[in-house]
Amino acid sequence: xxxxMAVKKVTLFTEKxxxxxxxxxxxxxxxxxxxYGVLNADKSNAVLICHALTGDAQPYFTENSQQGWWQSFMxxxxxxxxxxxxxxxxxxxxGCQGTTGPSSINPDxxxxxxxxxxxxxxxxxxxxxxxxxxxxxxxxxxxxxxxxFGGMQAxxxxxxxxxxxxxVLNLCSSLLFSAEAIGFNHVMRQAVINDPHFNNGDYxxxxxxxxxxxxxxxxxxxxxxxDLQLTKAFGRAIKSExxxxxxxxxxxxxxxxxxxxxxxxxxxxSYLHLLRALDLYDPSWHYENMSAALSRxxxxxxxxxxENDQLFKLAELHxxxxxxxxxxxxxxxxxxxxxYGHDAFLVDYTxxxxxxxxxxxxxxx
Numbered sequence: 001x002x003x004x005m006a007v008k009k010v011t012l013f014t015e016k017x018x019x020x021x022x023x024x025x026x027x028x029x030x031x032x033x034x035x036y037g038v039l040n041a042d043k044s045n046a047v048l049i050c051h052a053l054t055g056d057a058q059p060y061f062t063e064n065s066q067q068g069w070w071q072s073f074m075x076x077x078x079x080x081x082x083x084x085x086x087x088x089x090x091x092x093x094x095g096c097q098g099t100t101g102p103s104s105i106n107p108d109x110x111x112x113x114x115x116x117x118x119x120x121x122x123x124x125x126x127x128x129x130x131x132x133x134x135x136x137x138x139x140x141x142x143x144x145x146x147x148x149f150g151g152m153q154a155x156x157x158x159x160x161x162x163x164x165x166x167x168v169l170n171l172c173s174s175l176l177f178s179a180e181a182i183g184f185n186h187v188m189r190q191a192v193i194n195d196p197h198f199n200n201g202d203y204x205x206x207x208x209x210x211x212x213x214x215x216x217x218x219x220x221x222x223x224x225x226x227d228l229q230l231t232k233a234f235g236r237a238i239k240s241e242x243x244x245x246x247x248x249x250x251x252x253x254x255x256x257x258x259x260x261x262x263x264x265x266x267x268x269x270s271y272l273h274l275l276r277a278l279d280l281y282d283p284s285w286h287y288e289n290m291s292a293a294l295s296r297x298x299x300x301x302x303x304x305x306x307e308n309d310q311l312f313k314l315a316e317l318h319x320x321x322x323x324x325x326x327x328x329x330x331x332x333x334x335x336x337x338x339x340y341g342h343d344a345f346l347v348d349y350t351x352x353x354x355x356x357x358x359x360x361x362x363x364x365x
Contacts, residue, residue: 007033007058007091012128013028018128020118021121021123024118025118031099032090032091032097033057039086046138046140046142047086048154049070051091052147053148055150056098057097058089059074059087060080073353079352080360085143088132090132093128095274096270102117102201102270102273112204121285122156122277123160126153141165144167147173147345148312155175158297166300167299167359167360171345171355171356172305172342176319178316184311185275187216188217188219188271191215192209192216192272197210197212198268201268208268209268212268213268214262216271218259222310224343225310226338232339234249234251234254297324304352306337307335307336309341332358
């Protein structure tokens, strides 16, 4: 899968390889990344952006014809102020937008990894991001910012590299994925795996499992938005050319469109691996317990919850808030409602602007 415009790329771990937490090893790792703004003389304004599940290394484009996934949040004078900070964003390990993942070439076979790609977890992704920063000679991060899956990465940064990060902004993500959310991911994975073209993940060069991936994306979209937003947008309106067993209602047509659109930019194997990494995320991995892990955090931590988030439910954010507070984390917590639900951190600029600005500035909220 290609990115929408050229990204910077570097190959890391060429000498010793990259060992993974759940076993397996990659001989080397290609990393796609992009930077924005100017690094100041003392390198004190560097901010790492961690993208969400299906994001990429390009949250922002300068060309008017291109739209990044955080386009309305980023730029000169905006919440993610490119005139003030130097932003770095890389595609996650296991992705399909330039960083090594299942669709990348396996040097042992000279074919795409497919079913041979090892399992990855958030901790692996963070370790790769740290290696990228070392390559870029970034000695310290003013902040790590992430929404959803990116919020989990931001949290792990503060745990694994407490002396490297001053501020963490976790937007719409709990410390642990709920049983219900894991259940949604299971159904999405089964839709892909049971597509007749999946072929155990070795479908490259053949018909990909498009039907299963589109269905998975449709279900995912229902967890990202709210019933209120869907009602306002579509209600019970019927299509002019309705198909009784297909796109009959406008909301069905919208979901079908989202499913088909997804096929043009994402790989099914990457989707499976990243969904499982989301399920498996546990900040206490390789630490004695959750408290031992969270008590390592010295960064100022901003946590934002959406009251009507249908994926990261408010109760789970409350649990996370309590765990962070009990572990002595310097926490600033916010919650509010948005018609956009979980996707609010991507589109509801008015609600998030001040929280992001203050979280980055390090000023009292």
